[in-house]
Amino acid sequence: MNAAIDLKKLVDTQRGTLSPLIYSDPTVYQIERDRIFSRSWLFIGHESQIPKAGDFFTSYMGEDPIVVVRQKDGTVAAFLNQCRHRGMRICRSDLGNARAFTCSYHGWSYDLAGGLKAIPHEQQYGADFDRDAWGAKKIERLESYKGMLFANWDLDAPALVEHLGAATYYLDGLVDRLEGGTEVIAGVHKWIIDCNWKMPADQFVSDMYHAASSHISAIEACRPDDYDPAVHSMDQRDGMQFWTDEGHGGGYFHSDAPNPAVWLDPLAKAWLKDTFEEARARLGDHRAARVSGHNTLFPNFSWLNGTNTIRVWHPRGPNQIEVWAWVLVDSKAPDEVKNAFRRSAVRAFGPSGMLEQDDGENWVEIQKVMRGSMAQSSDLCYQMALGAPEQSVEGVGGHHGPLFSDMAARNFYRRWAELMNTPAPARQSDAVQGQGSCGGKND
Amino acid sequence: MTEPTTPPYVAEGVQIRIQQFLAYEAELLDDRKFREWLALFSDDTQYWMPIRSSRPPRERHLELGAPGTLASFDETKADLEQRIRKIETGKAWAEEPPSRTRHSLSNVRVRMQDGLYAVRSNMIVFQSRAERDEHWFVGERFDLLEEDGGPAGFRIKSRKIVLDQTTLLAPSLSIFF
Numbered sequence: 001m002n003a004a005i006d007l008k009k010l011v012d013t014q015r016g017t018l019s020p021l022i023y024s025d026p027t028v029y030q031i032e033r034d035r036i037f038s039r040s041w042l043f044i045g046h047e048s049q050i051p052k053a054g055d056f057f058t059s060y061m062g063e064d065p066i067v068v069v070r071q072k073d074g075t076v077a078a079f080l081n082q083c084r085h086r087g088m089r090i091c092r093s094d095l096g097n098a099r100a101f102t103c104s105y106h107g108w109s110y111d112l113a114g115g116l117k118a119i120p121h122e123q124q125y126g127a128d129f130d131r132d133a134w135g136a137k138k139i140e141r142l143e144s145y146k147g148m149l150f151a152n153w154d155l156d157a158p159a160l161v162e163h164l165g166a167a168t169y170y171l172d173g174l175v176d177r178l179e180g181g182t183e184v185i186a187g188v189h190k191w192i193i194d195c196n197w198k199m200p201a202d203q204f205v206s207d208m209y210h211a212a213s214s215h216i217s218a219i220e221a222c223r224p225d226d227y228d229p230a231v232h233s234m235d236q237r238d239g240m241q242f243w244t245d246e247g248h249g250g251g252y253f254h255s256d257a258p259n260p261a262v263w264l265d266p267l268a269k270a271w272l273k274d275t276f277e278e279a280r281a282r283l284g285d286h287r288a289a290r291v292s293g294h295n296t297l298f299p300n301f302s303w304l305n306g307t308n309t310i311r312v313w314h315p316r317g318p319n320q321i322e323v324w325a326w327v328l329v330d331s332k333a334p335d336e337v338k339n340a341f342r343r344s345a346v347r348a349f350g351p352s353g354m355l356e357q358d359d360g361e362n363w364v365e366i367q368k369v370m371r372g373s374m375a376q377s378s379d380l381c382y383q384m385a386l387g388a389p390e391q392s393v394e395g396v397g398g399h400h401g402p403l404f405s406d407m408a409a410r411n412f413y414r415r416w417a418e419l420m421n422t423p424a425p426a427r428q429s430d431a432v433q434g435q436g437s438c439g440g441k442n443d
Numbered sequence: 444m445t446e447p448t449t450p451p452y453v454a455e456g457v458q459i460r461i462q463q464f465l466a467y468e469a470e471l472l473d474d475r476k477f478r479e480w481l482a483l484f485s486d487d488t489q490y491w492m493p494i495r496s497s498r499p500p501r502e503r504h505l506e507l508g509a510p511g512t513l514a515s516f517d518e519t520k521a522d523l524e525q526r527i528r529k530i531e532t533g534k535a536w537a538e539e540p541p542s543r544t545r546h547s548l549s550n551v552r553v554r555m556q557d558g559l560y561a562v563r564s565n566m567i568v569f570q571s572r573a574e575r576d577e578h579w580f581v582g583e584r585f586d587l588l589e590e591d592g593g594p595a596g597f598r599i600k601s602r603k604i605v606l607d608q609t610t611l612l613a614p615s616l617s618i619f620f
Binding site for chain 2: 094339357
């Protein structure tokens with residue numbers, strides 16, 4: 001533990017520098033758990049994973065395990081996956097269908113919303129025992145944005161749409177591109193990378209710059225026969241970055257027409273082109289042509305348009321993450337098109353992904369280097385496009401700047417530092433109980 | 444799983460030839476002779492590593508992801524060739540410097556299935572990377588082999604790789620299985 005750590009000196013967005021301690025220091029991580037992950041909207045999964053009453057999946061909010069369950073009335077509820085008796089994990093399946101959840105330790109049994117239903121030898125607890133007070137800790141702030149489930153421990157947090165802010169404009173370009181919306185392919189990629197959670201979040205918020213160097217081998221291997229730098233290159237095209245006051249951001253190439261990434265399956269590319277007119281009518285020219293690009297919603301949810309991978313960087317201490325990645329598809333697409341997106345995402349991203357492999361390699365090596373005393377005390381350079389004027393996009397909120405810049409990253413760390421420098425309110429009393437639920441499917 | 448479960452007894456000569464084939468294939472991978480390795484697959488081959496998950500007892504049969512769900516690998520022969528091309532650029536950073544691998548196959552069980560050999564084998568793959576990274580991939584392979592009369596004797600019609608992990612404890616799958 002580094003007791004002398006000064007949070008205010010870790011991030012200097014004016015000068016464009018970061019202290020490597022934000023990635024490696026255990027004290028910083030402890031503070032992040034309370035000040036970032038205990039009061040941010042965190043992506044926990046997708047409604048299409050649990051269509052029927054009793055369907056559930058387990059997930060995480062930071063390091064806290066949770067259970068997410070479709071209720072009999074069609075709503076979704078979630079609760080901390082911890083028995084209130086001795087702290088045992090209540091549900092140890094990744095997904096399934098259940099009528100109740102019974103703790104394996106002493107048999108305490110919970111209903112689909114986490115309420116304590118029955119306990120063996122209850123008479124031994126006496127007449128004053130209040131069974132209702134010992135339900136699993138409910139997640140009272142749970143909201144769906146067009147099928148995407150987000151949860152927040154902070155009872156005073158703003159509504160989800162307020163937190164998404166100007167980023168909803170770009171998020172809709174992914175999840176609401178066509179009539180009928182989106183759903184996920186069954187299955188979640190889960191794997192670990194020995195790096196700090198902010199490295200991938202930062203890369204997806206602001207870093208198109210790395211692609212031409214980090215992913216050069218995949219881009220060369222996928223290079224089409226009609227390769228044209230003005231259309232396909234990762235570094236010779238221009239584009240824009242966006243960022244919002246909440247810390248979200250992303251980047252994309254300029255395009256007047258849908259220009260899918262070179263690694264997509266031909267059927268997936270054709271779908272993006274064939275549905276362009278419908279998307280343009282729904283989204284307008286600016287978003288409709290944006291069929292590739294990188295994005296992060298603060299703090300740890302990212303996606304790639306076109307490739308349609310969506311993922312969470314779950315923190316596992318300062319030095320490790322658990323990546324959970326899904327593939328999102330347009331609900332109304334024919335099965336063979338959904339399959340083409342699935343295969344494209346598996347081959348490009350995910351643990352075996354030809355592009356994803358290269359990212360992990362960078363982050364793992366950075367994290368190892370940061371064990372050193374000199375490495376920890378040598379500031380990192382976030383000065384690309386420092387002082388560059390903001391650009392404006394007519395009718396689009398938030399902020400915009402040049403694609404190859406650290407502007408969205410500086411904004412991400414500005415927001416991070418702001419939260420880190422604001423002490424978290426005292427934990428809510430356990431006596432506060434309520435129903436954690438949100439509207440029905442597609443609400 | 445739809446694989447046959449009758450006792451895996453075939454003629455001793457066939458058993459030995461198939462074990463030799465699998466050892467030869469592993470040698471090509473560990474020697475990083477990826478093009479020669481790929482030549483052992485049929486043109487219509489399927490190379491698939493489904494995802495595994497923990498399920499409640501009565502859903503145990505769904506533990507392995509079905510075809511069409513998210514997978515760790517879902518490849519045609521052309522897809523595998525593209526992965527080899529990536530490595531051959533010398534700029535595939537997860538394989539540059541290259542992984543040092545050791546593929547060990549054991550418990551080889553051979554059954555006849557529609558004129559093909561359905562071969563199950565246990566797999567332990569060790570991967571050493573860079574200075575001191577190491578990863579173990581333990582699981583089972585389900586291969587369909589056909590006699591092809593060529594120098595290697597067989598061709599791989601399909602391969603399913605099942606790892607004994609749900610959450611993968613490695614930063615990437617940059618090697619072949």
